[in-house]
Amino acid sequence: MSFTDAAPEPIAFGERLRILRVRRGMSRPVLAGLLGRSPSWLKQVERGEIHTPPLPMVLRIAEVLRVRNLSDLTGDQSMPVDLFVGPGHPRLPEVRAAVDAFPVAGTDRQAPDAAHLRARLARAWSARHSAPNHREVVGSMLPDLIRDAQLAVGQADTGPERRAAHAVLAEVYSLSQFFLAYQPDGALLWRVAERGMVAAQESEDPHTLGMAAWLAAEAHRDAGHYDGADAVTLECLRHLEPHLADGGDDVLAMAGALRVAAGYTAARRGDTGAAWGWWDKADRIAQALPADYYHPVTSFSRAVMGAHAVTLAVELHSGGESVRQAARADARCIPSRPRRARHRIEEARGYQLDGQSDTALATLEKAHENAPETIRYNGYARRIILEETEAKSPERRRRASELAMKVGVLAV
Structure with missing residues (x-):
């Protein structure tokens, strides 16, 4: 092989880590603190003076830096694991087609009025909060809702009618973002978020604008x-x-x-x-x-403020405070299945930070029982499950492996 044909030198783990940290705008002391390690330790890792850390630490680094695919951090393309991207839902193509379709105002079909669309939206939100397979239920309702709401905007004749139609359309896009979150089509998610903001601004309604802004902020934060x-x-x-x-x-x-x-x-x-x-x-x-x-x-x-307190403590990587807040919060008071399951996942993160891995795994099992589709698309849950498949305890490895196959982290 000639010199010019030589394969490029692979980027070392430490250099990958440094690049990803800098891209996130995170200083070395901040990242080290969030990992529970010293800045000098992190500096040594980035310089290659310390070899690649064990899997649990690699997974935690990936979580803090919001690395969507482990291969981006490790350089190992043989096991690409999408932590923060769930599987594509079977309903995704139908929803994508409805979003991408060009709405024609001059069609012979009469658009439903705003009251009718709002009643359908209310049923969709209710289904999202009550159904264990909420993505399936919402995904089946979204295509017609998107098309009808777009048509209503196009056929509105007066200013008040247009503003009301835009408010409905903005809320339909909000519902769409919940369906699209953590699915493998980030461009579609951002397109829907931007359209939702435009429709909310056209509605001139403070509540509608607040919803669109809240979801846009969620998308920005999840993307780092x-x-x-x-x-x-x-x-x-x-x-x-x-x-x-x-x-x-x-x-x-x-x-x-x-x-x-x-x-x-x-x-x-x-x-x-x-x-x-x-x-x-x-x-x-x-x-x-x-x-x-x-x-x-x-x-x-x-009811949800206790759950928010748990998440804040977890995001600050305070295991003891996470467990204290989890003891104070009552998940039974949260009426939404997916929100309750998400709270269980946040509790599991806290328990693991506090060194209570058995309790963390048991809490994830509860989340799966409550809303399987929530845990299947949650990167934090996937990270904990994957980490526990490497646990020293044979019983914990077995439970984690069974849950991993249910969630889709490991192939059956």
Whole structure:
């Protein structure tokens, strides 16, 4: 083989780690702190002075840096594991086709009115919160909802009709984002998020705009765009401020959900004070809402504040605080199956951080019983399960392997 035909030198693990850290805009001390290690240890790993850490640490690095595929971090293409991208749902092609279709206003078919579309949306949200296979149920409803809402916007004649139709369309796009999240079509997710923001702005409705901004911030944060998440969140909070006194419970709840979103982003950055400060502000809003209030899109309510506290502690990588918050939170008070399952996953993250791996695995088993489709698409759950398949305990390896096959992390 000639010199020019030589294969390029593979990028070492440490250099891959450094590149990914810099791309995330994360300093070495911040990343080291989130991993529970010293900056000097991280520096040695990045320089190759310490060999690739064991799998549990590699998985935690991938989680903190939001590395979607382990091969991007390890360089090992023989076992590409998508941690934060779930499988493509069978309904995905139908939903994609409805989003991509060009809506023709001049069609002979009459669009349903806004009241009819809102009733269908309410049924869809109810199904999402109550069905264990919520992605399947929502995915079957979305294509017709998307087409009809687009048609309603095109056929609206007056200003009020157009604004009402845009509000419905924005909410349909919000529902679509829940279906599309963590599926292998990031471009489609962003397209829907952007269309949702445009429709919300056209609606001129504060509550609708708050929903679209909240979901856009979620998408930015999940992609590691923390500045983008903050920009959307804080700008929308400023917009909502004049409407809080007379906007009703839904507008107040959106302001609360956006404050939680700001806290999540601060926690991802490792800013403990800001994270809990935003939680306190959100909790004050939650206490001002009726005891039985539950926002259908964001799940914001009194019942969910305990779950948010668990997540903040976990994102700050505080195992002891995560377990303390988990003991205070009552998952039974959360009326939504997928939100309850997500809370169980967050509890499992906390237990594992605290060294209680058996309890973490048992909690994930509860999450799977409650809403299988939630855990199947959750990168944190997939990471814990994959890590536990390497546990020293044969019994824990067996349980983790069984759950891994159910979730789809390992092939049957």
